[in-house]
Amino acid sequence: MELRRFYVRPEDIEGDVITVSGNEYRHMTGVLRFKVGYQAIVCDNTGIDYWAIVEHIDKSAATLRIIERKKNNAELPYTLRLCCGLIKGEKLEIEVQKAVEIGVHQIQPFISRYTAEQDVRQDRLERIVLEACKQCGRAVLPRVMPIARFEDIFESNARYYMAYEKEDKHLLRDVVAKPHSQETVALVIGSEGGFSPEEVQMALSAGATTFSLGKRILRAETAAIVALGTFSALTEEL
Amino acid sequence: MELRRFYVRPEDIEGDVITVSGNEYRHMTGVLRFKVGYQAIVCDNTGIDYWAIVEHIDKSAATLRIIERKKNNAELPYTLRLCCGLIKGEKLEIEVQKAVEIGVHQIQPFISRYTAEQDVRQDRLERIVLEACKQCGRAVLPRVMPIARFEDIFESNARYYMAYEKEDKHLLRDVVAKPHSQETVALVIGSEGGFSPEEVQMALSAGATTFSLGKRILRAETAAIVALGTFSALTEEL
Structure with a gap:
């Protein structure tokens, strides 16, 4: 099964660190019960798939470290x-x-x-x-x-x-x-x-x-x- | 609103008279509560829409009289x-x-x-x-x-x-x-x-x-x- 996907804003990524907050945070931790060490694909609407691993979870946000960046080729060319x-x-x-x-x-x-x-x-x-x-x-x-x-x-x-x-x-x-x-x-x-x-x-x-x-x-x-x-x-x- | 449609076999049509029986009869009379005088479109899978009027309803079949035959042009040409x-x-x-x-x-x-x-x-x-x-x-x-x-x-x-x-x-x-x-x-x-x-x-x-x-x-x-x-x-x- 493919990894779960989460969507963030470009400003939620700094270097290799992604911060997931708000509804996506609640979906990740509350519904899907993600723990430290889980992997996910994060997207910031730029056409890149960020393969990342959960490093830290607190009460309002999760922090993930990017393992790999892959261009997503599935988007239409217009x-x-x-x-x-x-x-x-x-x-x-x-x-x-x-x-x-x-x-x-x-x-x-x-x-x-x-x-x-x-x-x-x-x-x-x-x-x-x-x-x-x-x-x-x-x-x-x-x-x-x-x-x-x-x-x-x-x-x-x-x-x-x-x-x-x-x-x-x-x-x-x-x-x-x-x-x-x-x-x-x-x-x-x-x-x-x-x-x-x-x-x-x-x-x-x-x-x-x-x-x-x-x-x-x-x-x-x-x-x-x-x-x-x-x-x-x-x-x-x- | 367009008239209701019912599907019969070609052998259910004799001259201008259509006999609707079985499930389509039950749908017509039981679910839709058709009465004598109601109009419907009946199809016999030949590509013709038969515009018809209910003339008689008994316990196992309804009899309709064809008012008009129209070729249905909506079918794909293969x-x-x-x-x-x-x-x-x-x-x-x-x-x-x-x-x-x-x-x-x-x-x-x-x-x-x-x-x-x-x-x-x-x-x-x-x-x-x-x-x-x-x-x-x-x-x-x-x-x-x-x-x-x-x-x-x-x-x-x-x-x-x-x-x-x-x-x-x-x-x-x-x-x-x-x-x-x-x-x-x-x-x-x-x-x-x-x-x-x-x-x-x-x-x-x-x-x-x-x-x-x-x-x-x-x-x-x-x-x-x-x-x-x-x-x-x-x-x-x-």
């Missing part, structure tokens, strides 16, 4: 963002968990006109991301952006692809351009209710490209997994 | 089979549910060397497929094949693509050939434990093509959803 309309908890959990496995770096939850579910909490989303990340061996902990209104998710320095159920000309494969390494690509997947014509117009005006996921109607979480999986399959190199 | 190693119930449920949404026609569960879960029942798989199918509006009810041993899933008249975690040269996009309409394509996705070298050799000897799903290790159910979604995205036409 920044991938999922913009996801809020859906019910269990489905959102599946959507976010799979998105993390597939390799997203940023998750931007949004509320749009036909979003029925609006009481999802930011901290809950962050917990789902953290758990998925620990399980799938990522070196980078995807960032959950604050829940936004649909009209506020577009920014000029990202490229947007939006799954739209009425798009009948272009599949994702027809519109994908391979991102360069500094680029941020955002896939926009609606809630179960889809998008209003005004929202589609707004997305197009903001430079988004709409695409179809085929002739079958997919649930929101399936649409996200299929779109992200297809996008990464079309743009990754081995 | 036969898609998922060969899936058995995994735990909840995960298998997600895998099969999403596979049905994405458009598979056949599901071939298998037990291989590293399969931990072996007590999945055939009827449980069939129930998952039926429920997913009703929810996503398919005209064809995917067939669940009897649970088989891995070495018995290969047959000469299908084309096999197998997700293999040690394949490091070819992504799915590199090996996909567009299927013709009479072809059966099978995507082989292992259990959590992956495949033994002997099993990979057996698959290759049987003509299977191995592919990678990228640099991140996906869970079994995510691998299936991503592989099926990518395959359909690469081979479907709008």
Whole structure:
């Protein structure tokens, strides 16, 4: 079995010494009952896996010594963002968990006109991301952006692809351009209710490209997994 | 909301009259409490949606009269089979549910060397497929094949693509050939434990093509959803 993973901030590492505190400390010592001498992989979101050994545990932090630094090669060669309309908890959990496995770096939850579910909490989303990340061996902990209104998710320095159920000309494969390494690509997947014509117009005006996921109607979480999986399959190199 | 769907055999339709019996009758009358005059969509696995109205309900069957026949255009233009190693119930449920949404026609569960879960029942798989199918509006009810041993899933008249975690040269996009309409394509996705070298050799000897799903290790159910979604995205036409 692979070693357990913990996520810290870059400033928590000084030389060969890592300090784990807060929730990750509680998970390490309270839930997993780590003792001095246990080994772990620690990540600081820079793409490095730090193989480390627990040297000291006190009441609010654990200190680990780095044994080895390994570059984690599992990250996609560009920044991938999922913009996801809020859906019910269990489905959102599946959507976010799979998105993390597939390799997203940023998750931007949004509320749009036909979003029925609006009481999802930011901290809950962050917990789902953290758990998925620990399980799938990522070196980078995807960032959950604050829940936004649909009209506020577009920014000029990202490229947007939006799954739209009425798009009948272009599949994702027809519109994908391979991102360069500094680029941020955002896939926009609606809630179960889809998008209003005004929202589609707004997305197009903001430079988004709409695409179809085929002739079958997919649930929101399936649409996200299929779109992200297809996008990464079309743009990754081995 | 779209009308409820029920699945019958072709021989249950005579002229404009459909007889719904068995489990589908119990679902219609017992669970959904259908009455005379209710409308439904009935499918007989021929790709036609029969829009029909309930004319008579007795103790073991309901009789419906066909109002309109519509060709269902949502089916993939070839036969898609998922060969899936058995995994735990909840995960298998997600895998099969999403596979049905994405458009598979056949599901071939298998037990291989590293399969931990072996007590999945055939009827449980069939129930998952039926429920997913009703929810996503398919005209064809995917067939669940009897649970088989891995070495018995290969047959000469299908084309096999197998997700293999040690394949490091070819992504799915590199090996996909567009299927013709009479072809059966099978995507082989292992259990959590992956495949033994002997099993990979057996698959290759049987003509299977191995592919990678990228640099991140996906869970079994995510691998299936991503592989099926990518395959359909690469081979479907709008």
